[in-house]
Amino acid sequence: xxxxxxxxxxxxxxPGERATLSCRASQSVSSNxxxxxxxxxxxxxxxxxGASTRATxxxxxFSGSGSGTEFTLTINSLxxxxxxxxxxxxxxxxxxxxxxxxxxxxxx
Amino acid sequence: EVQLLESGGGLVxxxxxxxxxxxxxxxxxxxxxxxxxxxAPGKGLEWVSAISFTGDTSYYADSVKGxxxxxxxxxxxxxxxxxxSLRADDTAVYYCAKDFYRVPxxxxxxxxGTLVTVxx
Numbered sequence: 264x265x266x267x268x269x270x271x272x273x274x275x276x277x278p279g280e281r282a283t284l285s286c287r288a289s290q291s292v293s294s295n296x297x298x299x300x301x302x303x304x305x306x307x308x309x310x311x312x313g314a315s316t317r318a319t320x321x322x323x324x325f326s327g328s329g330s331g332t333e334f335t336l337t338i339n340s341l342x343x344x345x346x347x348x349x350x351x352x353x354x355x356x357x358x359x360x361x362x363x364x365x366x367x368x369x370x371x
Numbered sequence: 372e373v374q375l376l377e378s379g380g381g382l383v384x385x386x387x388x389x390x391x392x393x394x395x396x397x398x399x400x401x402x403x404x405x406x407x408x409x410x411a412p413g414k415g416l417e418w419v420s421a422i423s424f425t426g427d428t429s430y431y432a433d434s435v436k437g438x439x440x441x442x443x444x445x446x447x448x449x450x451x452x453x454x455x456s457l458r459a460d461d462t463a464v465y466y467c468a469k470d471f472y473r474v475p476x477x478x479x480x481x482x483x484g485t486l487v488t489v490x491x
Contacts, residue, residue: 306482309477318479362416
């Protein structure tokens with residue numbers, strides 16, 4: 264099973280600033296990596312797949328990068344609606360499909 | 372508009388059974404794999420099970436293998452999860468999710484979830 268590790272667990276950022284979230288895989292997942300956003304009481308929403316491709320309707324301030332075992336989600340100019348929990352997920356070696364533990368982006 | 376509506380959650384005693392349903396609309400159900408993902412209270416996301424677009428192939432997390440069964444009725448655009456021998460650590464919100472492809476990979480639409488509570 265591929266273990267996904269996200270850091271930090273919590274990220275405090277001021278509105279308008281940039282947030283950088285990390286995700287590490289226990290072995291290479293190539294570019295088969297997705298990012299999701301989840302707000303309290305809501306279902307997750309797909310943001311990024313293929314490590315760097317934005318899903319339909321996702322604003323350009325969200326960008327993904329990386330390959331192999333190291334990945335980054337960058338949120339430029341954080342908006343109020345961006346404060347949420349973010350999860351990475353690998354789909355290279357499955358089953359099981361595995362998620363990271365999440366990074367909570369909170370208002371500083 | 373893609374819609375996924377889960378039902379069937381509730382309170383069940385340890386060792387009991389529940390059957391979750393997910394009614395899908397707004398897309399061609401028969402073209403996509405479907406998945407169940409769960410989230411224990413205050414915890415992260417855990418992939419539970421997935422089924423191919425034809426229903427011929429199913430996949431399970433080790434934590435539920437032998438106890439849960441995923442199925443789909445393509446004539447009714449409905450996904451199911453039969454959960455037997457339920458344990459306290461199965462307590463979670465269960466989400467139905469549409470896969471992006473015909474095989475389980477990534478999940479581009481999610482339902483709002485149904486809460487399963489396993490407690491005596």
